[in-house]
Amino acid sequence: DQEGAALAIDDLRVSYGKVAALRGIDLRVERGEIVSVIGPNGAGKTTLAETITGFHDYRGSVRHRGAEVSGRSTSDLVSEGLIHCTEERDLFGHMSVADNLSLGTFRRGDADERRSFVYELFPALEERTDQHARTMSGGEQQMLAIGRALMSAPEFLILDEPTLGLAPVVLDDISDGLERIREAGVTVLLCEQNVTFAMDHADRIALLENGELVREDTPESLRDDDYIRDVYLGG
Numbered sequence: 001d002q003e004g005a006a007l008a009i010d011d012l013r014v015s016y017g018k019v020a021a022l023r024g025i026d027l028r029v030e031r032g033e034i035v036s037v038i039g040p041n042g043a044g045k046t047t048l049a050e051t052i053t054g055f056h057d058y059r060g061s062v063r064h065r066g067a068e069v070s071g072r073s074t075s076d077l078v079s080e081g082l083i084h085c086t087e088e089r090d091l092f093g094h095m096s097v098a099d100n101l102s103l104g105t106f107r108r109g110d111a112d113e114r115r116s117f118v119y120e121l122f123p124a125l126e127e128r129t130d131q132h133a134r135t136m137s138g139g140e141q142q143m144l145a146i147g148r149a150l151m152s153a154p155e156f157l158i159l160d161e162p163t164l165g166l167a168p169v170v171l172d173d174i175s176d177g178l179e180r181i182r183e184a185g186v187t188v189l190l191c192e193q194n195v196t197f198a199m200d201h202a203d204r205i206a207l208l209e210n211g212e213l214v215r216e217d218t219p220e221s222l223r224d225d226d227y228i229r230d231v232y233l234g235g
């Protein structure tokens, strides 16, 4: 059911000059699913995330709810509920937590309700509403970046390496938040280098290596895959 898929990618190719970053990717994400794209540095995860939200020219097809993303503006895609939480987090460092959240409110709807949802998800943010983003810990900043994305009422949320640089104890907060996001019915594409984290949350995993999708399966099946075990799960 292609029209029904949240995201349908066919033979996607993206290059930076002579560097082919994505070399013919096929991927479906159904509504309400969490699909994780894993792979080492430089595999093409960020390029894939950016292409879906309209940042790169591409060959092949990338359809969000049946419509090609090529040539459409970011605001158009955001208004359809496609929200990208980037690897850089892109917070406004000299602004407060509360103001960073307010700036995420790109879509119509009840901002107070969404803010309450964010504070319920991440109580650490509610304790720090007046604190400047730049003075927060890495984990708190990541919660704020996800919280700000949630202020736009995503229907499809792209999370690019939300666990990057975070201590294990902080991962639990991000994990809990992600499960609540799932319960809220949001479709998620999770780009992750942390394979264990990805396997704990994703319905399906897609492994990218050097711009190619080399595996696509459930976490359960991949845990029994010798190659995945040896290379990505430490044997």
Ligand code: ATP
Residues within 6 Å of the ligand: 016, 019, 020, 021, 039, 040, 041, 042, 043, 044, 045, 046, 047, 048, 193
């Ligand atoms: P990481 O986890 O390290 O961010 P990644 O899986 O997200 O890696 P990408 O950042 O998508 O991978 O990079 C894929 C390839 O494209 C790499 O070879 C990288 O050097 C190249 N690349 C990425 N961005 C650019 C750019 N703006 N200009 C030229 N080459 C780029």
